[in-house]
Amino acid sequence: MTDTILVVDDDLGIQKQLKWSFTDYDVVFADDRTSAIAQLRRHEPKVVTLDLGLPPDPANASEGLKTLEEIIALAPRTKVIVVTGNNDKVNALKAIDLGAYDFYQKPIDSDTIKLLVHRALNLFNLENENRILAKARPSMGRIIGNSESIQKVMRKAEKIAGTDISTLLQGESGTGKEVFARSIHEHSPRKDKPFIAINCASIPENLLESELFGYEKGAFTGANKTTLGKIETAQGGTLFLDEIGDMPIGLQAKMLRFLQERVIERVGGRAEIPVDIRLVCATHRDLQNMVAEETFREDLYYRIGEIPIFIPPLREREQDIILLARTFLNQYREEFGAKAKSFSEGAIQAMLAHKWPGNIRELQNKLKSAVIMAEGTVVQAEDLGLMAPRGENEPETLNLREVRERAESRAIRRAYQAADKNMSKTAELLGVTRPTLYSLIDKYHLEDIKTGV
Numbered sequence: 347m348t349d350t351i352l353v354v355d356d357d358l359g360i361q362k363q364l365k366w367s368f369t370d371y372d373v374v375f376a377d378d379r380t381s382a383i384a385q386l387r388r389h390e391p392k393v394v395t396l397d398l399g400l401p402p403d404p405a406n407a408s409e410g411l412k413t414l415e416e417i418i419a420l421a422p423r424t425k426v427i428v429v430t431g432n433n434d435k436v437n438a439l440k441a442i443d444l445g446a447y448d449f450y451q452k453p454i455d456s457d458t459i460k461l462l463v464h465r466a467l468n469l470f471n472l473e474n475e476n477r478i479l480a481k482a483r484p485s486m487g488r489i490i491g492n493s494e495s496i497q498k499v500m501r502k503a504e505k506i507a508g509t510d511i512s513t514l515l516q517g518e519s520g521t522g523k524e525v526f527a528r529s530i531h532e533h534s535p536r537k538d539k540p541f542i543a544i545n546c547a548s549i550p551e552n553l554l555e556s557e558l559f560g561y562e563k564g565a566f567t568g569a570n571k572t573t574l575g576k577i578e579t580a581q582g583g584t585l586f587l588d589e590i591g592d593m594p595i596g597l598q599a600k601m602l603r604f605l606q607e608r609v610i611e612r613v614g615g616r617a618e619i620p621v622d623i624r625l626v627c628a629t630h631r632d633l634q635n636m637v638a639e640e641t642f643r644e645d646l647y648y649r650i651g652e653i654p655i656f657i658p659p660l661r662e663r664e665q666d667i668i669l670l671a672r673t674f675l676n677q678y679r680e681e682f683g684a685k686a687k688s689f690s691e692g693a694i695q696a697m698l699a700h701k702w703p704g705n706i707r708e709l710q711n712k713l714k715s716a717v718i719m720a721e722g723t724v725v726q727a728e729d730l731g732l733m734a735p736r737g738e739n740e741p742e743t744l745n746l747r748e749v750r751e752r753a754e755s756r757a758i759r760r761a762y763q764a765a766d767k768n769m770s771k772t773a774e775l776l777g778v779t780r781p782t783l784y785s786l787i788d789k790y791h792l793e794d795i796k797t798g799v
């Protein structure tokens with residue numbers, strides 16, 4: 347199906363020019379606010395180009411801005427590119443603040459506007475696809491992510507969820523190891539039994555043993571009554587040992603014995619108590635290395651990690667950054683009754699460029715404060731505590747050649763990520779042939795793409 351674009355402009359000459367520019371799309375027109383809204387309702391265009399100078403006051407942007415507000419209110423997902431008078435930066439920024447996707451200053455250059463529209467359409471389609479995928483989420487219910495790498499991990503987790511296999515979840519802090527552990531439990535036959543989590547790093551070494559195995563009354567000073575440990579509490583369910591790499595070596599031996607024999611002895615007790623649990627462990631440490639250094643038992647390593655799962659860091663899941671950011675934005679907007687509805691292009695670029703050392707947890711925290719701090723409906727890079735990367739709002743962007751170069755470079759990078767680094771798909775998304783794509787990559791020195799980073 348051909349994509350529909352709405353052009354709102356009262357200048358017939360420009361309408362004609364744009365019609366010829368957008369031969370690949372269905373173009374519908376409107377020349378004032380009322381007809382724009384009628385066309386919007388009727389055709390549900392993905393992208394709108396909107397001249398801010400509309401009748402009855404074409405010399406002024408007020409009618410255009412009003413139209414923009416109505417469009418955003420009615421169809422918030424629509425990408426609106428506002429067209430402003432030459433040098434009318436003030437209104438262009440106002441429009442962005444109201445939720446416009448981008449702005450474009452007159453006079454209209456067909457190639458550039460074509461590129462902008464194409465890019466807006468790609469983004470619209472990508473967001474749409476993300477939304478559909480997020481709705482029809484795979485059965486690992488609470489895990490959000492469309493990137494190929496996370497989908498692979500989800501499929502693996504789904505497969506083992508139904509078994510009693512011990513799983514070792516490895517990944518940096520904040521990548522979602524606990525979320526995965528819970529999902530595995532929820533998709534296992536043990537789902538109606540307890541899920542018990544314990545963080546081996548946060549409990550002092552001398553207490554960890556009794557936390558895990560429980561103790562009998564009188565086992566040590568202060569042991570006033572017999573107390574069940576986490577292992578026993580998880581009876582029939584799943585035990586999640588977080589930061590297993592921090593388990594003291596002495597306790598590792600006791601843990602191994604439990605895993606081999608499936609019975610425990612409480613501290614100070616002599617009875618062997620059978621316990622039926624499924625074990626899921628997690629660590630951000632390099633356990634293999636610890637095994638080599640003899641700080642982690644090799645036999646325990648193999649016992650807990652019958653199937654290891656590696657959760658990739660967020661920076662390697664570029665496609666998920668914006669999806670997660672939008673999810674958190676919506677969640678926090680509701681939670682805090684805030685106004686923020688969308689991200690500025692600068693904010694999106696800044697999020698894509700950031701390395702996310704704290705992974706999803708860091709993204710979550712940044713979003714929470716941004717939603718609270720944002721002044722308008724649009725979250726800016728600064729609200730997130732990030733710097734908009736080069737290419738945003740630089741003064742020399744008025745030079746058309748540079749505008750085009752930057753816009754094309756950005757579109758190529760976007761498409762490359764959206765296409766999961768597949769060149770043929772990238773070319774297809776951009777609507778060019780592969781040789782053209784390669785020559786553009788050379789022309790704009792996008793070496794990182796050439797080397798497949």
Ligand SMILES: Nc1ncnc2c1ncn2[C@@H]1O[C@H](COP(=O)(O)OP(=O)(O)OP(=O)(O)O)[C@@H](O)[C@H]1O
Pocket residue numbers: 488489490491517518519520521522523524525526588628630706707710
């Ligand atoms: N795929 C996901 N979708 C939605 N939220 C997620 C996802 N992964 C993680 N989160 C959220 O990110 C935060 C960090 O996740 P989690 O605690 O599972 O990470 P972790 O890897 O166990 O971290 P740590 O190693 O520091 O304990 C949590 O608030 C969690 O809800």
